Amino acid sequence: EVQLVESGGDLVQPGGSLRLSCSASGFTFSSYAMHWVRQTPGKGLEYVSVISSNGDSTYYADSVKGRFTISRENSKNTLYLQMSSLRPEDTAVYYCVKGPRTIFGVVDYWGQGTLVTVSS
């Protein structure tokens, strides 16, 4: 059974930093692209970033480019999202999502999400 467990969400002040982690199990983590998707009541669901199975390729939404960094540690079956220069509009539930074997394609399994709140 595929399991994705996010952690690291917290309350942080504007301009601050935070690192999210996602622990994966139930599939060969190193063979699949991985995504971060966020959700807010106001803006709905928004793709944040994607990373290829070997970590060589990454893509970002314009709204986070230059501030967020996606990475992975295949030996630990773990996905990361380093967030810096956080803004109130980054407040959201962040989901770790399993992608296909290639970097682009449909995503299938989602974690339960971790809440990031950016507020003073």
Place this chain on the structure above:
Amino acid sequence: EIVMTQSPATLSVSPGERATLSCKASQSVGSNLAWYQQKPGQAPRLLFYGASTRATGVPARFSGSGSGTEFTLTLSSLQSEDFSVYYCQQFNNWPYTFGQGTKLEIK
């Protein structure tokens, strides 16, 4: 960025009836369209990909259709567990984008 527009925003249907949900893309996405179901407090669950291919465990009374810019999700013989929010999402162009969702509620 491709804009996905879902209609209606809210759909009220009686149990046992059929619901038809619409999703339109601002430009062609081919068949690179997925549908998700989301229940309160839960993550989205993949229902369809490739516009019409059911994901694992999705009942046959659910069907997806369309290509290009217009897509439809049809839910037949609605059961209590079907009343939730449904999202379409294109994965033809990065950044992938979602519609704003259709809330299916009990009439």
